[in-house]
Amino acid sequence: MSSTSAPQPSTPAPGPGRAPAPGPGRAPARRLPGGPVLQDSVTEAIAEAFFEELAAVGYARLSLEAVAKRAGAGKAAIYRRWASKLEMTVDLVSAFAVADSGPADTGTLRGDVLAFVTEVADALNQRLPARIIPDLLAEAGRTPELAEALLTNVRDARRSRAAQLLERAVARGELPADVDREIALDLLAGPLYWRLAVVHTPTAPDYLDRLTDKLLAAFRA
Amino acid sequence: MSSTSAPQPSTPAPGPGRAPAPGPGRAPARRLPGGPVLQDSVTEAIAEAFFEELAAVGYARLSLEAVAKRAGAGKAAIYRRWASKLEMTVDLVSAFAVADSGPADTGTLRGDVLAFVTEVADALNQRLPARIIPDLLAEAGRTPELAEALLTNVRDARRSRAAQLLERAVARGELPADVDREIALDLLAGPLYWRLAVVHTPTAPDYLDRLTDKLLAAFRA
């Protein structure tokens, strides 16, 4: 197995993700003496197998046995790290989702918007995220713990970036100060998510350009 | 091998028989959320229980045993009608998705758009659809048969209505003939779906009005 498009573990040191697991002392995040960032190879293999399996069968059907098998590990290796499937999911998804956060200040509103939708499109055009994200979001509707983790780690991060994008445009005078931020945020994320993650319709090469033009017109209305 | 909608039990006549589920008598046949009338009371009870269960636990975890129990029916009653969970799902979902199709020609583009987003919002604000739709769409990414049924029965129907909405506006001269239909369709569905079904954020009373204004500006850009 190779580290393909697997998530970057990144192990945030002060991360709030690590759950306490009130049971008998479960080993918390391990660190190899040499590197504070890289986790050990077993954890890495388990994480990669987890995301592959999650994309293949979905959260509800995901079997930790299958994850262990795909990772070439024993189930005990998983239970040594996490207390349950839910805890494992929250932990791994949080670590992975926090990763990317480019500032993307291109100097113009149009450049910022295009960069934003391009980034969203790139993410949703990848095999694993395109399958995993809708599945987890659907599952979150039923599992408050998962919903909380997703909202704080994924939505809030992305939402704040989109909000900053708007504020920069207001500061530049490209948008009126009373721009409808609530709707603008929905417009930035919704159409692309709908098209790529829900209906799975491919986008023409100039789609993002055209979409950007429409979004700008909507923001200014 | 399943009929398009309901099965064909030999007894179309209503017959409460032995006191069935806690459901009130039959009277003029009951309706499921936005659905057509089902043939007999047992099929009806099974369908209702199916959707309730689907909303509660999701497709992957849905157990036909639980559906039977909730319907106050035996498992055999289900297997007499459908050969499998997948076939049952495709059949029932198709039957209910085709249902509503108001023409919604209000005479103006703005009126049509507002009517459209209002209808979408009403649907997604209901308890069952808000939980079921994202779940089935995620599952469809993994189950081609389900994807096909959803696309042809749900997306295509709604998509054609949205397309007609645009064509009417072009005919009235409210939109240029070369309006970007592809993006317009994504804009009509995406933001609301994102907000209501994905992020589960409630909408302010005037949200749909404001959204409509933004959409019109985008269409005309």
Place this chain on the structure above:
DNA sequence: TCGAGACGGAACGGTTCCGTCTCGCCTTCG
């Protein structure tokens, strides 16, 4: 060198579900 401990692997009992099949009960129709 040697012990602590993580490793892969394999098994365990307990659940849950599927799909089939068997009961009587009851309605319907010939």
Place this chain on the structure above:
DNA sequence: CGAAGGCGAGACGGAACCGTTCCGTCTCGA
């Protein structure tokens, strides 16, 4: 009025998981 058949209920074998526990091996730090 009697046979036919749908009905609810549920037992059944087979399969899959889960969570845990036990192996024997291997690595690493003291």
